[in-house]
Amino acid sequence: MAFPLLFLLFLSIPFSESKLSVDYYTKTCPDFDSIMRETVTTKQINSPTTAAGTLRLFFHDCMVDGCDASVLISTNSFNKAERDADINLSLPGDAFDLVVRAKTALELSCPGIVSCADILAQATRDLITMVGGPFYKVRLGRKDGFESKALRVNGQVPQANMSVNQLIKVFAAKGFSAQEMVALTGAHTIGFSHCKEFSHRIFNYSKTSPSDPEMYPKYAEALRKTCSNYLKDPGMSAFNDIMTPSKFDNMYYQNLQRGLALLATDHALSKHPRTKPFVDLYASNQTKFFEDFSHAMEKLSVFGIKTGRKGEVRHKCDAFNTLKA
Numbered sequence: 001m002a003f004p005l006l007f008l009l010f011l012s013i014p015f016s017e018s019k020l021s022v023d024y025y026t027k028t029c030p031d032f033d034s035i036m037r038e039t040v041t042t043k044q045i046n047s048p049t050t051a052a053g054t055l056r057l058f059f060h061d062c063m064v065d066g067c068d069a070s071v072l073i074s075t076n077s078f079n080k081a082e083r084d085a086d087i088n089l090s091l092p093g094d095a096f097d098l099v100v101r102a103k104t105a106l107e108l109s110c111p112g113i114v115s116c117a118d119i120l121a122q123a124t125r126d127l128i129t130m131v132g133g134p135f136y137k138v139r140l141g142r143k144d145g146f147e148s149k150a151l152r153v154n155g156q157v158p159q160a161n162m163s164v165n166q167l168i169k170v171f172a173a174k175g176f177s178a179q180e181m182v183a184l185t186g187a188h189t190i191g192f193s194h195c196k197e198f199s200h201r202i203f204n205y206s207k208t209s210p211s212d213p214e215m216y217p218k219y220a221e222a223l224r225k226t227c228s229n230y231l232k233d234p235g236m237s238a239f240n241d242i243m244t245p246s247k248f249d250n251m252y253y254q255n256l257q258r259g260l261a262l263l264a265t266d267h268a269l270s271k272h273p274r275t276k277p278f279v280d281l282y283a284s285n286q287t288k289f290f291e292d293f294s295h296a297m298e299k300l301s302v303f304g305i306k307t308g309r310k311g312e313v314r315h316k317c318d319a320f321n322t323l324k325a
Contacts, residue, residue: 019307020139024118029110036119039102040126043094048246051127052191053092057099058124059187059300060088061117063174064156066304068145068311069116072099074318075150085153090194096318098123103317116317117142121301128297131190133248136294138301143311146320160197160263164272167265174303176296182269182278183292184300188240188262189252195223195230195237198262202227214267216259223262238262253283 025032044050061071064082071088073081082088099119106114118140125138158167171181201212202223211220223238230236239245240262241252252266256279261267269275282289312321 020141020302020305022137022139024140025110025114029106029113031109032106032114032122035105035109036102036122036126039105040098040123040130043098043101044127044130047094049092049191050094050098051131051248052187053095054098054120054124054127055187056191057091057095058120059184060091060157061120062300062303063158063170064153065145065147066306067117067121067142067301068304068306069120069142069314069317070145070148072096072116072120072317073148073320079148080150081148082150082153083148085150087153087157087159088150099317107315112313112315115142115144115311115313117144117305117311119317124301125297128248131246131248134290134294136298138298141307143306143308144314144317145306145311158265160193160265162265164265164268164275168274176299178274179278179292180296180299182275182282183289183296185266185269186250186252186282186289186293188266189244189248189250190241190246192237192239192245193262194234195227196234198223198238198264199227199230201264212264212267214259215261219260240266250282250286250289253279253289257283 057071058067060082061067061069064070071082071091073083075081075084083091099116102119102123103114103116106119121142122138122140125136129135156170156173158170162170168178168181171178171184176184201215202220203210205211205213211217211224219242226238227236241255242260242262243255244251253270255261256266256270261270270279282292315321
């Protein structure tokens with residue numbers, strides 16, 4: 001009775017996901033992998049913050065109505081797009097630039113074939129492995145979405161002032177467990193945050209303490225110096241992982257245990273009963289972190305994807321092929 005079982009397993013896979021495959025472009029764009037690798041490598045070497053920026057861009061895209069490259073769309077006189085929502089204004093230019101460079105190269109090799117959504121998904125994986133993170137399979141065949149509205153962003157992307165329970169709800173709404181949330185948050189092992197995101201932890205925290213007493217004192221002191229002028233210069237920032245900021249590893253979780261969490265939400269993960277066990281697990285076992293992060297990223301990368309007539313392959317990643325109001 002193996003056939004009925006296999007048939008039921010097939011039916012359990014969403015139809016849109018069943019259209020994806022790792023070798024989707026083998027015949028239609030045979031140089032896809034090599035073009036992506038070359039573009040990603042060149043960009044990362046010239047701009048070392050590209051990996052963290054692209055990972056963040058991909059996450060912000062997927063969390064709002066799926067991985068459909070809607071975050072890449074530019075605002076026009078008819079529509080305020082996702083990238084201009086308040087929480088997306090700090091998305092790094094290097095990540096957008098990487099997608100544009102890859103799209104330009106691919107259009108020269110195989111015009112009208114590769115979607116911007118696939119470019120972003122593949123670039124994210126390639127960059128993670130390039131900075132020491134795990135390799136995971138990226139199934140391809142996504143189409144680019146037809147909609148991008150700033151109003152859709154609020155409440156769908158985690159924010160630095162959310163409680164752990166609120167964060168869990170945001171991820172649960174997308175079908176992710178608390179453990180998967182903690183694994184994905186390990187992306188903070190690379191990249192940085194702007195001072196305004198954690199200023200309340202290091203300046204005038206309370207009447208008895210200038211900084212959060214849960215934060216390692218010398219770390220808080222160093223952050224106050226780094227962010228001393230952040231009100232006049234909003235671009236000031238600090239690394240999320242002060243120990244190994246450019247290496248994808250499990251040091252982020254170890255930092256949480258030592259009072260070296262930058263964001264209040266990160267610190268809260270190490271204290272909350274629903275998330276602390278996973279922080280402790282990943283802090284002590286990098287192999288397990290890599291394994292769970294890979295599975296969570298594979299799951300995230302197919303969330304809310306568009307296939308067939310539900311999407312398109314954009315000519316330019318920042319604009320719909322047909323003007324949308």
